[in-house]
Amino acid sequence: MKFKTFCLFTFLLFCNNSAFAATATSQPGTADDPVVTKSYVDQQIQNALSGKTPSTPSTTTPSTPSTTPAAPADTSYKIVDVKPGQKLMAASGAEFIVRAGKAVIISDAANGVADLTGGQDLTDGTAIYTNHLLLFPREGRGITTQDGQKYGLVVMVRGGYTIQ
Missing domain, CATH: 2.60.120 (Jelly Rolls)
Structure with a gap:
């Protein structure tokens, strides 16, 4: 029981001191209060317990097409x-x-x-x-x-x- 309490305390301390802490006026799912998965939270707790630097979620950039798109046609009448x-x-x-x-x-x-x-x-x-x-x-x-x-x-x- 003490270990779980320690993990919860460490996680809360981590959240309060990081950029992931939400302000009182933010909406869930916004940049100020992101929605995260359980596996991400578990990973952050593991990193905090092992002394590793917290990682931020990686973002993937969409692949660029091999050809340049044509200039858009004039769509006005x-x-x-x-x-x-x-x-x-x-x-x-x-x-x-x-x-x-x-x-x-x-x-x-x-x-x-x-x-x-x-x-x-x-x-x-x-x-x-x-x-x-x-x-x-x-x-x-x-x-x-x-x-x-x-x-x-x-x-x-x-x-x-x-x-x-």
Whole structure:
């Protein structure tokens, strides 16, 4: 019984004199009051009894990838005005949202453009609903104004595009 009391007293003395002592206002699990495992506490008691210097938990650094990551792409939307008769052609992976005007899809393939809002594939000549998010999987696809429209389009664009 005396040995256990001595161990407890030594441990409490160690905690009070170390950086691991918690302040009265700290929350459990924070840097001021870390949560530790029983094996760590047992190791600290053993070190204190044997006269070894207390050890701090080792931290591992995450492994770094062998290649440098690519620079992040610009993720902001740009407002693009498309005049009647012009074509707004998308780069691969571009996103469009038609905010004003009546637009139709331009596609040189059987598959068209993904309407992510409507959950459908829009083929060449299909009218576009305003405020729907469109994803262009490949180049050679875009949008233009509907025939007879005298006003242009206002389109939010994320990714590469060209106006023709």
